Amino acid sequence: MVTAGRAAPGAGLDAILRPRSIAVIGASQDATKIGGRPVQLLQRFGFPGAIWPVNPRAAEVQGLPAFASAAALPDAPDLAIIAVAAEHAAAALEDCAARGTRAAVVFSSGFAELGAEGEAAQAALGAIATRTGMRILGPNCLGAVSVAERSIATFSIVLEGALPPAGPLGIASQSGNLGSYTMLLARERGIGVSRFLTTGNECDVDIADAIAWLAQDDATKVVLAVLETCRDAPRLVRALELAREAGKPVVVLKIGATAAGQAAAASHTGALAGSDAVFDAVFARTGAVRVRSVEALLDLGHAAAVCGEALPRGRRTMLLTASGGFGVLLADAATAVGLELPAPEPATQRRILSVVPFASARNPVDATAQMGARPEVLVEILAAILDDPNCDALLLQLAASLYVPRLRGVFLPALKAMREKHTEKLLMLSVHGPADAVAELTALGMPVVDGVDASTATLAGLCALAEARRAPLPAAVALPPAAPLDPAALRTEAAAKQALAAAGVPVLPERVVRNAEEAAAAAAALGFPVVLKVVSPDLPHKTEVGGVMLDLGDAGAVTAAHAAMLARVRAAAPQARLDGVLVAPMLRGGVELILGTKRDPVFGPVVLVGLGGIFAEIMQDVAIRPAPVDEAEALAMLRSLRAFPVLDGARGRPRADLAAAARAVAAVSRFAAQQAAAVAEVDINPLLVRAEGEGAVALDALIIPREDRP
Amino acid sequence: MVTAGRAAPGAGLDAILRPRSIAVIGASQDATKIGGRPVQLLQRFGFPGAIWPVNPRAAEVQGLPAFASAAALPDAPDLAIIAVAAEHAAAALEDCAARGTRAAVVFSSGFAELGAEGEAAQAALGAIATRTGMRILGPNCLGAVSVAERSIATFSIVLEGALPPAGPLGIASQSGNLGSYTMLLARERGIGVSRFLTTGNECDVDIADAIAWLAQDDATKVVLAVLETCRDAPRLVRALELAREAGKPVVVLKIGATAAGQAAAASHTGALAGSDAVFDAVFARTGAVRVRSVEALLDLGHAAAVCGEALPRGRRTMLLTASGGFGVLLADAATAVGLELPAPEPATQRRILSVVPFASARNPVDATAQMGARPEVLVEILAAILDDPNCDALLLQLAASLYVPRLRGVFLPALKAMREKHTEKLLMLSVHGPADAVAELTALGMPVVDGVDASTATLAGLCALAEARRAPLPAAVALPPAAPLDPAALRTEAAAKQALAAAGVPVLPERVVRNAEEAAAAAAALGFPVVLKVVSPDLPHKTEVGGVMLDLGDAGAVTAAHAAMLARVRAAAPQARLDGVLVAPMLRGGVELILGTKRDPVFGPVVLVGLGGIFAEIMQDVAIRPAPVDEAEALAMLRSLRAFPVLDGARGRPRADLAAAARAVAAVSRFAAQQAAAVAEVDINPLLVRAEGEGAVALDALIIPREDRP
Structure with a gap:
């Protein structure tokens, strides 16, 4: 789904990045000015197309014939660079569009970054794009460069050096x-x-x-x-x-x-x-x-x-160094970024020790300074590790050894031989220069990164890219059309639960009653113990006014609690409209989650879930995703919580019904997406997740209509 | 307190770092060998003292006259470098000691890093140091260098380049x-x-x-x-x-x-x-x-x-850039390392905007590319920020601007002027070269670091060094002598609590009874409700055998529970010796901590505290310090917990009695330190911390004697 009325992402950008002719509107003789630098750079780096400076007050700019206006150009330029003051940018764009130009880069600043006035001026530029179909890059941007094409539509000072x-x-x-x-x-x-x-x-x-x-x-x-x-x-x-x-x-x-x-x-x-x-x-x-x-x-x-294409097949990483200290640093850093460090097979360890008897053959492998003694030593150790079935990637750390010609002469041929032999495994280096050795290794297909933290983080990033490539493309979550809700009718717990239940969120059987006798009867029908909660559209936070009574074990307790609760609520909130009292079964055990949705300013409805109580509030241990999510993603959200072991049966607890919890998360997320026009926030606190096979149920729920959150 | 029988730290190292004469035992003609490299480096870098190669098979080594043995040297060398195979190292050290040498560096490897056999050989070297008083560096080390003195007692290949x-x-x-x-x-x-x-x-x-x-x-x-x-x-x-x-x-x-x-x-x-x-x-x-x-x-x-001496006075950091994007990166990085980013005073913001009207004058301050326009612009912005009373440190980010001569010509004089004027504030730069500009700034007293993350982390490190310098030196915790405990007598909860109570840890009044009648009477005397717990030296984990009954509200409940509990325990642990039943008041409310001690392999007794339940177990939210700690450090431990807000009255909870909790932590830590010979671990779970002013009390306690943890 892409916003209606706009071009598909990327459409029409060829003229910005592969222009055959470039006009510079506001071209300057002074190469340090934003209108002068592109004229200079295009010539200096040898842009093969036409360069047309436009400047009404010059016949020539930096050695090129200049033109008085876009209209005066010999042909419509593929790309126009707008390097004029903000107040002249719109006119310049209009001129270019009239000349037939299909793309422009606007360097000028002084638009939305300045506030409301600038926003209006910027909207005028956007309107030119919409009306004429010309693609406009900027304003207030550093433009675009295509290196091979020598197309330099930028004034970046970085190019004062070289491309x-x-x-x-x-x-x-x-x-x-x-x-x-x-x-x-x-x-x-x-x-x-x-x-x-x-x-x-x-x-x-x-x-x-x-x-x-x-x-x-x-x-x-x-x-x-x-x-x-x-x-x-x-x-x-x-x-x-x-x-x-x-x-x-x-x-x-x-x-x-x-x-x-x-x-x-x-x-x-x-x-x-x-x-x-x-x-x-x-x-x-x-x-x-x-x-x-x-x-x-x-x-x-x-x-x-x-x-x-040769990304690592998994996170099982073998670390190889010539130094115990660096091995420890690497192990720390690799663990911190989520790489796995399996021990080599016993046979692998024997092979390593047969070559270097004083080596540490576990992972990290410390081959000691012997590693640089003779090429065949390193070849044999690399081969042993790359042959190990537990190895997806080998990270070889050499610090600055390649600066020593003798060591370089050993390492490079050995690495080349192994890279050619073991094409299925990642062979990566953590090395501090020199540049020509790094270039040689890179050309052989070995990523080289300087620094322990940077190399392990890069390896973990490669693993993440590989995992993303392997994962199936997520299917869009189906959102069947839903009847629009009346926001005004959502403001009580009972109404909120009803709406959520219709969307597939389990709730308890419960009844709204008007007096103590009805409450006792309802409790008997539902089964003791029960809870009572006041029903009022004016009281979203019932606990704060004493509007909740828990664990009522018999009819007498229900009758007494009904009276006591209403007295408290009337004292605390005398103006509130009371629509009755909700009677529901009291459940024990299980794990309490908070589950909700809100509107993100960028992404619209998002769903949040975390463990209840202080976990979410104080530890900020909450997972959040754009709504809707499917059940697999909902389960991934639960698994991403630091407190997930609480749900997963840690320390002798019963494992919670994760599938039911995931279904509830997905259902709430679909509800929020379907009702995005009416609903600002959903707050289920708690969602009680019972033991495996026993389900999950929303014990309390609140829906905040969008009209309440302007 | 320093280990008895050893020299004070640092004593006798002058001869290693400021020797007037150096003998190289095992000196080699080949400068790539470990016995050859120091001879080469000492000559190449111009060591002004005597260099005496010792090699029984050479008359000359690398152009210097060689000696057959230590005994043959013209004088006792201040320092002997031992570069012989491991099996000859001890003899070489003995020879040097006999010649009167007071310090040696042993390059040789093949000692404790190889396991038990190597450990014995290494112990023999240590014994030579102890017996002769000669200080020995190594073995298996890269030696020592004093740069100004050109004393190069190393074979590090890094010095193949330059010092x-x-x-x-x-x-x-x-x-x-x-x-x-x-x-x-x-x-x-x-x-x-x-x-x-x-x-x-x-x-x-x-x-x-x-x-x-x-x-x-x-x-x-x-x-x-x-x-x-x-x-x-x-x-x-x-x-x-x-x-x-x-x-x-x-x-x-x-x-x-x-x-x-x-x-x-x-x-x-x-x-x-x-x-x-x-x-x-x-x-x-x-x-x-x-x-x-x-x-x-x-x-x-x-x-x-x-x-x-000019470390930052506080963490209040003002960030200044010429780029909004870098400002965001800096703000992210600064926040992540704990720097504070106060907003500049309104007057400061007005000063900035008067110079650069389009600047973002909040923190980070984005002075836009105008910052590099004229020196007086930068001087004025720097002055505005450095004059701000909320600024302890100013971090100026320039990326690679100093590579541009025009900008360098603006920035350097402005920074120099401001550095000289505002000596009381840290002025630091995040800059990517060039080296000569960095050196110039550094010489003026401005730290310069390359990279956003590195510069903010360095600034935070400077703040930490400054805080350490300002903090009073911690006084040693007084440990009055304590009567030694009989480890065997510590194994029941009652005995453990008695010992801890004597050490100052609050416990509840409680009684050990032998039958149901005594239990009911004890409960009446203590006040209902009570808890019952089985007393047995064989059952450290009572809950697991059903040996705990909670919340007994009257005499009948106590009598019934007594029988039921003992039946359960006998069924679960028929072999266990039962010494009776403990009756204690049942408390409600408060926050449960786990508080304990254990022995660290390096530091000996350490004290740990964390929130009870899944916080400590699953979230691993535990503070740990070497025992003993005083109450201030104990409080700092509690404050360091991620869950500290739970103790501190978050979300409408009553604030817990932090002072009482800290007293209990300190008392337990003193106990562990005093009884380190007898006690391996203390485990108080929970320490119930009640509302402010109401104290803290150990509800359960376990002491594990050292004889149980060999």
Whole structure:
């Protein structure tokens, strides 16, 4: 599902990334100015197409003939770069559209990032795109680069140095600076880049367009995406799905992980911050793998490109070092990122010890300085480990050994031989330079990363990419049409439960009564013990006004409690309308979950589940996903809770009915998605999950209509 | 307290680090051999003292006259390097001791790292140190280097390149490779090193010696310590205290943080792994700050040296960037490491906006690309932030801007002016090169770190060092002599509680009875409701055999429960000796803690506390410290629990009696320390902590004598 009325993600971006002619509107003689730098860079790096500076006050710009206006150009340029002040940008775009240009990049700033006035000006640019069909990148963006094509539609100062080599990484970034810095690091490390595309304020082309276009670009093998926000969730999801369908790994640096970061992002982008955890869920569903820094983005993206199809088959990792201390650091780091460290088979250990008797043959394998003694020693140890059936990946740590020519002469041939022999296993290195040795290893198909933490994190990222590739594409959750609800009628517990029960959430048999006699009769019919709860549309939080009585064991207790409770409630909330008293069976045992939904500013209805009581409130141990989820994803949510062992029969507890709990989570999530127009929040507290086979039941429920949460 | 019979930490190491003459026993003509490399390096780097190769089969080694034996040397060398096979090491040491040498470095491997046989050989080396008073570094170590003195008693291949510059960082490492790699990174970054000292298998000189000597070394301003294990806890604690008394920051890379890492460390060092969390507690007490990687060790150590006395006064950090995206990343990273990000005062915000109207003047401050426009813009923004009363530290992020000459020309003078004006505040940079600009800034007293995560983590580390410096030195907990306990008499709950009550742990009044009538009478005297528990030295876990009955409200219930319980216990454990039944009042309400002690293989008795139930068991939310702790540290333990809000009155709960809980923790810890000879473990489960002012009480207690835990 993609927002109606907009182009499919990625459509029309060819002219931005593969233009045959580029006009620079606002071209400047001064190459340090934003209107001067692209003219300089296009010439310096040898753009083979036409470069048309547009400047009404110059006959020539940086050695090229200049044109007075877009209308005066010899032909319609494929791409127009708009490098004029904000107040002239709309007119410049209109001129270009009139000349027949189908794509533009707007460098100008002074739009939505300044607040309401700028937002209006920006909306005017978006309207030009909608009306003319011209795709507009920006405003307030750093533009786009295609390295192999020498198409340089940017004013990034990073290119004052040099271009990165042409290669497999496509960079799509909302932030110009973070995108630029990624390109800078790539260039410094000699890592190849296909495209660089920054979307800035996104009046038209958004990050989903950028990802989708790169997903279908032959030159791009891995997509690196930098996200600060998301202005159209369905388009983003669709773009990530397109990348997955194309078999292109997507590595995402999504910034704004903390409250402070989200506040900064909202202030910077002018967009509402969505829950960071919901972004995680979207990435997990679509197989994108998230990193936390520009350095990690490049490490993982580059490693994925080096691996190509040969991603690790599993997380069983063998660590090999020539140093016990580094082995310990590696083991710590590998464990922290979720790699598995199985012990080598006894036969493998014997093979290692037969070559280096003083080695530590367990995992991490410490082959001691003997590893660098003779090439055949290393070949034999590598072969022993790669032959081990418990090994999916071998991470060899060499610190700075490759700087020593004697060791380099031993390691490189041995690694080459093993890489060619064991194509089915990942062979990766943790190495601190030198650059030419790293390049040689990389060319052989071995990812090389500098640093213990960075190399183990990259390996774990490769495993996550491999798992995403292996996982079946998640089927869309079917949402049969549901009758619209009357929001006003949802405000009592009884009505909320009725609506949820109709949606498939188990509730208890219960009755609403008008007096103590009816209460006692209802209790007898339902079976003792029972609970009583006041029914009132004005009292969503019944406990706070004394409106709940628990564990009433006989008719006398029910009658007395009925009177006492109503007296308390009337004293506490004399204005509240009372619609009677709810009588329900009292259940014991089981595990209490809180289960609810709310509206995320970016992703709409989301479902949350956590253990009840202080776990959710104080430990913040809650799973959250966009609604709807199917039962498999609901079960994955439960499993992701730190407190999951409580449900899973830890320490002699009975195992809870996980299947029933998952069904309830899925049912609530479907309800929230179906009734998104009427329902702002659902709050089931608790959902009692009984022992395996005994089901789960919503003991209390509250629905907050959207009209109450403007 | 330092282990009896050993030299004070650091004593006698001068000869290792400031020798005037060095003999190399096993000197080799081949400079790639471990007996050849020091001869080469000492000459190459210009050691000004005497270099005496000892080799019975050569008249000359690498151009120097060689000697047949230690006895043949012209004088007693200050330092002997032992580079012979393991089986000849002891004889070589004896020869050197006989010649009058007071210190030796043993490179030879093949000792405790090989298991029992090697351990015996190593013990023989240790015995030579003890008998002769000669200090021995190693065996199986990479030796020692003093940079300014050109004293190179190592065979590290890192020095095949060059020495690091002489400077303030003293490196003390158990692992030769990790120590070497630290030195390599320092050299690459141009960071000055005073000493390099690797302790290897520690037959005599240990990591505590190394830290203590560096703490008292004039050339060393900051100690970088790499720990894999600890073989003598009191010496380590004393060494860290010495560093603190000397005002020298200690940054520790303690490896083996995870179970996998600890297993690797134990296998590598042959030493038992202590609880990683106890190391944390020891570092916290002594003011050492822990890092997780070699890179972070160098980042923080160098930054601390650059700051000198001018550490940040608090954690209130202002972030300044020229990029919204980097601002978000910085805010995320700063929050994650515990920095505070206060909003600037309104007046500060107005000052910033008066200079750059489109800036984001909140924290992070995004001064946009205008920041690099003119020097006076940056000066004014820096001044506004540094004048703000809410600012302890200003972190300026420039990515790679200093590579652009125009920007460098703006930034450097502005920073210099501000550094000189605001000496009371930390001014730090997150910058990606170039090296000469970094060196210039560093020389002005501004720490510079590459990378968002690394710079924020380093800043947080500086704050931790500053907090440690400000904190009062913890007083030793007084442990009055206590009468030794009879371990055999501790095995029942009643005896355990009696012993703990005598140590100051509150318990309930309770009685042990022999029959149902006595039980009913005791219950009446104590007051209903009561609990009954079986008393048996054979049944430490009473619940498992049905040996506990709760909430007995009258005499009839007590009589019935007494019979039923004993029948259940006899059926479940027919062999168990039953010594009666314990009757105690039944308390309700409050928060249940688990409180206990156990023996750590490295640190001896340690005290643990956590919330009862699944918090401690499943969430592993437990605080652990070496025993004894005082009440302030006990309170800090409680506050460190993730579940602390449960004790602190979260969500309308009554606040628990924290002072009483802390008193109980401290009392139990003193008990464990006093009775360390007799007691292996104490297990109080639960300690019921009642509402503020109502105290805490041990409801159940178990003491496991050391004779039960061989």
